[in-house]
Amino acid sequence: MKEVQCCVVSCEKPLDATYWEAQYKAKLTGWDLGLISPPIKTYIDELENKNSSILIPGCGNSYEAEYLLQKGFTNITVIDIAPTLVGVLKDKFKNNPNIQIILGDFFEHKEKYDLIIEQTFFCALPPIMRQKYVWKMHQLLVDEGKLAGLLFNRTFEVSPPFGGSKEEYEKLFAVAFDFLKIDVCLNSILPRANSELFFELKKNKAVKINLYKFSGITCRDCMEAVTKKFATINGILNTSMTNDFAEVLIVSKNEIAIETLQNAVSFDEKYKIE
Ligand SMILES: C[S@@+](CC[C@H](N)C(=O)[O-])C[C@H]1O[C@@H](n2cnc3c(N)ncnc32)[C@H](O)[C@@H]1O
Numbered sequence: 130m131k132e133v134q135c136c137v138v139s140c141e142k143p144l145d146a147t148y149w150e151a152q153y154k155a156k157l158t159g160w161d162l163g164l165i166s167p168p169i170k171t172y173i174d175e176l177e178n179k180n181s182s183i184l185i186p187g188c189g190n191s192y193e194a195e196y197l198l199q200k201g202f203t204n205i206t207v208i209d210i211a212p213t214l215v216g217v218l219k220d221k222f223k224n225n226p227n228i229q230i231i232l233g234d235f236f237e238h239k240e241k242y243d244l245i246i247e248q249t250f251f252c253a254l255p256p257i258m259r260q261k262y263v264w265k266m267h268q269l270l271v272d273e274g275k276l277a278g279l280l281f282n283r284t285f286e287v288s289p290p291f292g293g294s295k296e297e298y299e300k301l302f303a304v305a306f307d308f309l310k311i312d313v314c315l316n317s318i319l320p321r322a323n324s325e326l327f328f329e330l331k332k333n334k335a336v337k338i339n340l341y342k343f344s345g346i347t348c349r350d351c352m353e354a355v356t357k358k359f360a361t362i363n364g365i366l367n368t369s370m371t372n373d374f375a376e377v378l379i380v381s382k383n384e385i386a387i388e389t390l391q392n393a394v395s396f397d398e399k400y401k402i403e
Contacts, residue, residue, distance in 0.1 A: 143246050144255055144289065146234070149211040158189070160249050160290065165192040167316040168327045169248060172277060178206055181243035184269065186235040187250030187328045191218055203227045206242070207275060210234055236261060241271045247278030247328075252290035259301055260378035267305050272334040276306065279300045281322040282313060295326055298352055304367040306330035336366060339379050341390070345399035346374035355400065358393045377402070380394040 152158060165173075173193070179201045185194055188207035197205050208231040209215055215232040222228050231238070235250070251262060266276050284292040287380060302308070311328040314321075346352050350369050359368045359379065367380040379385065387402065394400040 146210045153213045165196045168314045184242040184245045205367045245276045257373045265340045270332040274332045277329040282326045342403045343377045344401045
């Protein structure tokens, strides 16, 4: 029985630097609002510490960063994988010491931030990267750090963007983060009205987060059986598997030895965790 629910687009074309660069070169940037998204503007207006370190991943034209600068924030970092776009940003923010512009892959980035702002980056990633997103966000935040911004609360026929639901996000981020807020936005731009959630999550500094490669699973039932087995291990608080069953995110009270994880799934010799 095979029921791999991989995302259509990522199977046909990798959503890598070449893809995004081509979108910018061809000016196919339908996601670009041309201004800061109103719910994020409202959120920024309530931030008090102008020196907190803020990251905007998959920043695109960086209207949020522009607004932060206008409001006097002094420690902003934006990162994007598309060279043409980053060239434009370097010119736009030339000689401004309060913003750092990085050309690179968010998943390779190493730093610590007080706040990370999400604006149509999560939905641009193939859904199989969602567990890695949670793991990476947890890594990049300081102990009291927060992740805040917008997520789509709908599905799309053509992707990217890849949609999702409040229920899915609650399961995905569970335990790794504490939910301070996740509500349907009341001030989205008209084309996105009633389809965006504003969320604010606080890093749970008390837990360990690990992402492992997993092989051997070919159906959703097997995935559920494996997930249940992991849940019986003392210290494991949440388990989430990618929808191609190739990676598993494990949130635990303490570090769990890989042998313990492997033993738990040894009822089927095909299952390998590394
Ligand atoms: C849908 S666009 C959103 C841009 C911007 N946040 C906005 O709302 O206008 C997604 C952006 O993420 C960037 N991106 C995709 N994968 C990335 C990665 N792994 N690391 C950094 N940037 C990435 C793309 O180049 C693109 O600019």
